Amino acid sequence: MANSLMASGIVAQRLNAEELASNFSDLHPAYAPHEAAVAADRCYFCYDAPCTTACPTDIDIPMFIREIQTGNPEAAARTILEQNILGGMCARVCPTETLCEEVCVRETSEGKPVEIGRLQRFATDTLMAAGVHPFERAALTGKRVAVVGAGPAGLACAHRLAMLGHEVVIHEAKPKAGGLNNFGIAAYKSTDNFADREIEWLLQIGGITIETGKALGPDLSLDHLTSGFDAVFLSIGLAGVNALRLQGEDMKGMRDAVDFIEELRSSSDLSTLPVGRNVVVIGGGMTAVDAAVQSKLLGAENVTIAYRRGRDAMPASGFEQDLAAAKGVKLMFNVMPVALKGDGAVSAVELEYTSVIDGKVTGTGETIELPADQVFKAIGQTLRGAPDGLSLDGGKITVNEVGRTSKDMVWAGGDCASGGDDLTVTAVAEGRDAAMDIHAQLTS
Amino acid sequence: MADLTSDFLGIKSPNPFWLASAPPTDKEYNVRRAFEAGWGGVVWKTLGAEGPPVVNVNGPRYGAIYGADRRLLGLNNIELITDRPLETNLEEMARVKADYPDRALIASIMVPCDEASWKAILPRVAETNADGIELNFGCPHGMSERGMGAAVGQVPEYIEMVTRWCKQYYDRPVIVKLTPNITDVRYPARAAKNGGADAVSLINTISSITSVNLDSFSPEPSIDGKGSHGGYCGPAVKPIAMNMVAEIARDAETHGLPISGIGGITTWRDAAEFMALGAGNVQVCTAAMTYGFRIVQEMISGLSQWMDEKGYTSIDDFVGMAVPNVTDWQYLNLNYVAKAKIDQDACIKCGRCYAACEDTSHQAIWMKEGRVFEVNDAECVACNLCVEVCPVEGCISMEPMEIGQTDPRTGRVVVEEYANWTSHPNNPMSRAAE
Numbered sequence: 001m002a003n004s005l006m007a008s009g010i011v012a013q014r015l016n017a018e019e020l021a022s023n024f025s026d027l028h029p030a031y032a033p034h035e036a037a038v039a040a041d042r043c044y045f046c047y048d049a050p051c052t053t054a055c056p057t058d059i060d061i062p063m064f065i066r067e068i069q070t071g072n073p074e075a076a077a078r079t080i081l082e083q084n085i086l087g088g089m090c091a092r093v094c095p096t097e098t099l100c101e102e103v104c105v106r107e108t109s110e111g112k113p114v115e116i117g118r119l120q121r122f123a124t125d126t127l128m129a130a131g132v133h134p135f136e137r138a139a140l141t142g143k144r145v146a147v148v149g150a151g152p153a154g155l156a157c158a159h160r161l162a163m164l165g166h167e168v169v170i171h172e173a174k175p176k177a178g179g180l181n182n183f184g185i186a187a188y189k190s191t192d193n194f195a196d197r198e199i200e201w202l203l204q205i206g207g208i209t210i211e212t213g214k215a216l217g218p219d220l221s222l223d224h225l226t227s228g229f230d231a232v233f234l235s236i237g238l239a240g241v242n243a244l245r246l247q248g249e250d251m252k253g254m255r256d257a258v259d260f261i262e263e264l265r266s267s268s269d270l271s272t273l274p275v276g277r278n279v280v281v282i283g284g285g286m287t288a289v290d291a292a293v294q295s296k297l298l299g300a301e302n303v304t305i306a307y308r309r310g311r312d313a314m315p316a317s318g319f320e321q322d323l324a325a326a327k328g329v330k331l332m333f334n335v336m337p338v339a340l341k342g343d344g345a346v347s348a349v350e351l352e353y354t355s356v357i358d359g360k361v362t363g364t365g366e367t368i369e370l371p372a373d374q375v376f377k378a379i380g381q382t383l384r385g386a387p388d389g390l391s392l393d394g395g396k397i398t399v400n401e402v403g404r405t406s407k408d409m410v411w412a413g414g415d416c417a418s419g420g421d422d423l424t425v426t427a428v429a430e431g432r433d434a435a436m437d438i439h440a441q442l443t444s
Numbered sequence: 445m446a447d448l449t450s451d452f453l454g455i456k457s458p459n460p461f462w463l464a465s466a467p468p469t470d471k472e473y474n475v476r477r478a479f480e481a482g483w484g485g486v487v488w489k490t491l492g493a494e495g496p497p498v499v500n501v502n503g504p505r506y507g508a509i510y511g512a513d514r515r516l517l518g519l520n521n522i523e524l525i526t527d528r529p530l531e532t533n534l535e536e537m538a539r540v541k542a543d544y545p546d547r548a549l550i551a552s553i554m555v556p557c558d559e560a561s562w563k564a565i566l567p568r569v570a571e572t573n574a575d576g577i578e579l580n581f582g583c584p585h586g587m588s589e590r591g592m593g594a595a596v597g598q599v600p601e602y603i604e605m606v607t608r609w610c611k612q613y614y615d616r617p618v619i620v621k622l623t624p625n626i627t628d629v630r631y632p633a634r635a636a637k638n639g640g641a642d643a644v645s646l647i648n649t650i651s652s653i654t655s656v657n658l659d660s661f662s663p664e665p666s667i668d669g670k671g672s673h674g675g676y677c678g679p680a681v682k683p684i685a686m687n688m689v690a691e692i693a694r695d696a697e698t699h700g701l702p703i704s705g706i707g708g709i710t711t712w713r714d715a716a717e718f719m720a721l722g723a724g725n726v727q728v729c730t731a732a733m734t735y736g737f738r739i740v741q742e743m744i745s746g747l748s749q750w751m752d753e754k755g756y757t758s759i760d761d762f763v764g765m766a767v768p769n770v771t772d773w774q775y776l777n778l779n780y781v782a783k784a785k786i787d788q789d790a791c792i793k794c795g796r797c798y799a800a801c802e803d804t805s806h807q808a809i810w811m812k813e814g815r816v817f818e819v820n821d822a823e824c825v826a827c828n829l830c831v832e833v834c835p836v837e838g839c840i841s842m843e844p845m846e847i848g849q850t851d852p853r854t855g856r857v858v859v860e861e862y863a864n865w866t867s868h869p870n871n872p873m874s875r876a877a878e
Contacts, residue, residue, distance in 0.1 A: 034514070037513075041512035042512075045796070046793075046795050046796065047795030108792055
């Protein structure tokens with residue numbers, strides 16, 4: 001028997017299976033071939049195209065769209081994958097509205113960009129559906145590289161190294177590979193187990209071994225890796241979560257948004273997943289939006305995102321904000337949490353209105369109390385478990401433009417490394433570029 | 445509202461839009477629907493000689509090429525003339541003409557190239573009370589292999605001969621439909637005129653293969669793995685057709701010979717352009733086959749709106765207006781100097797003008813910081829390629845230089861005097877005035 005939307009507390013089965021299936025279906029459904037042809041026809045094949053410049057992996061976007069347009073999505077997929085081996089996932093999760101599509105000349109001229117993300121998905125899905133892995137390994141070099149973390153950066157680095165003829169062992173702390181692709185992305189952006197399927201497809205290159213349940217620590221030290229392998233690439237992500245630093249943060253109902261998203265992505269039956277009736281999400285990034293929207297889709301009655309700055313400063317894109325609003329999430333700006341109410345379990349959040357003076361958030365003194373039986377914290381992640389002896393920069397492992405750390409023969413990329421946005425596509429670019437540099441070092 | 449009434453060779457129709465002889469006019473049923481939809485006239489699907497009718501293939505008859513969003517740009521066909529008995533067609537024509545006396549009904553005819561065949565069919569056609577006949581000397585496929593259609597249209601002497609027979613045995617207007625599958629359309633047009641034709645109509649379809657199947661290596665449309673060239677029509681052929689119409693309209697020998705314009709006419713604007721080039725009326729086929737008969741309503745409303753805006757009260761007011769402006773290259777004014785100008789407010793910074801100019805033209809466009817594209821007048825020859833490839837209409841224009849300005853490319857001052865190649869010092873045949 002399903003609970004109603006109005007059941008108080010954190011309960012499962014607010015919606016029936018049919019409603020849940022509909023709510024968590026593909027956010028951007030795949031193109032049918034004719035839709036793809038029509039969408040591709042809109043590309044102007046710009047000179048020195050702004051979209052390509054905006055893409056962290058430098059995909060030749062006009063070229064792949066032209067390949068789709070001329071009826072050759074497989075070639076289009078190769079054009080994409082040569083630059084970005086996780087082009088399938090990036091097609092789904094990239095905030096294209098702030099990257100390639102934002103600078104599309106069609107966006108500037110008519111407010112409607114070429115739908116690059118969906119076209120990329122059409123190409124990569126077509127190739128993957130054909131079961132084709134379009135790359136072959138070069139002659140084996142006999143060199144072995146250790147990668148730590150099987151997220152987007154680690155996978156991209158490993159694939160490129162394997163392609164260049166090296167042996168790669170990926171050490172992954174979780175029981176399965178994928179990193180945030182598998183655990184940190186809203187379910188409606190990666191349906192039908194896509195992350196796992198993509199990894200399986202990627203591993204067809206050969207030469208990559210993934211060892212799960214292996215985290216950096218006493219049993220797996222960086223010294224151990226550097227002595228056992230010719231090079232090491234660290235892509236350990238940001239495992240720590242920032243705290244609100246308020247009384248009552250350990251009350252029942254208080255939770256890190258990333259944990260909730262991970263549980264949701266790992267769940268095989270969403271109807272068993274409990275969610276609050278009144279949910280408040282603290283934060284303003286993609287994680288906040290993913291947690292808020294998915295709470296709503298699970299059947300929470302009231303979901304509010306509370307962000308301490310104004311709309312313009314919100315890290316989540318306009319598209320993400322609109323998505324949240326369209327799903328019924330309330331967006332509150334210029335409010336910060338100042339107190340958590342409740343007795344054992346959280347029952348309300350007290351927010352104080354803010355103003356931003358000289359870039360600094362300051363309380364105005366006026367407060368508002370929101371009922372809350374579940375509060376998600378999404379105020380940023382931090383580096384945790386980085387090996388000693390590496391230079392850090394702003395809480396991240398210091399790397400140069402090709403991913404070299406302060407330690408010889410150790411590279412790093414993805415969210416754990418300095419520089420670049422914390423995006424899947426940026427992680428792929430960093431993994432790929434580090435692999436090229438590792439290759440150059442190992443073969444020089 | 446402008447009066448669209450058309451009087452072509454004394455044949456009246458409520459508007460100048462006729463359906464060309466083709467599949468849409470093959471039967472009473474279709475033609476009645478066309479007249480109900482508002483078409484001013486039809487040229488009935490080509491009649492053949494008495495006896496067993498021709499047969500068509502039992503596989504695909506059409507092939508096509510497409511633009512964006514599968515918009516049909518060009519169509520070809522391998523269909524022959526009517527495959528229904530002559531008697532059936534004649535009966536239907538008579539009935540339709542009786543029911544629609546205000547519409548034009550023309551019989552298209554293609555019979556063997558001998559006098560007896562023409563002498564036999566013409567009285568039969570006259571009995572239907574059709575307003576005139578059109579001699580199909582144009583179809584490039586199938587019938588041409590039997591010495592008819594384009595096979596006749598490619599030999600001016602035959603055109604003149606058959607036209608003469610028709611004028612001898614038929615007392616209503618005779619229109620000669622010309623094939624574009626020739627080197628110079630003026631010769632067949634002159635032959636038609638010399639034979640006494642009241643008008644020419646053009647173009648018929650162009651010999652073509654629309655595509656090749658890269659699995660079976662058969663041309664399309666494919667009949668059991670083989671293909672035969674078809675007749676090409678539709679929007680893609682319009683420029684070719686308009687040039688041929690203009691050539692006839694401005695030729696000293698055929699100037700003034702009435703023309704029925706045909707070839708890719710899809711909108712009122714296409715029709716107006718053909719008419720400006722000297723066509724007294726127009727015939728449409730592919731557009732109707734693509735979108736159905738209702739498109740004539742857009743053609744009627746569009747042409748009237750434009751005529752109202754221009755103050756034209758009758759179609760005769762603008763027929764042929766562009767003919768005096770069609771000239772030979774040698775008479776173009778070489779002292780006219782223009783430069784491309786990019787409207788920076790309209791520019792969307794796609795850079796296509798730059799790629800086109802830098803790779804394939806005169807390196808006359810700068811790409812500056814921030815994707816700002818500017819014309820370098822010192823290199824610009826005003827070729828117009830940037831205008832053509834720019835996706836934004838009106839963004840790049842060709843601005844004539846003022847008299848007295850110096851062209852930075854040549855260092856010459858722009859002068860008002862007209863001067864063309866015939867008197868140019870570089871011309872070895874120069875006929876410069878002494």
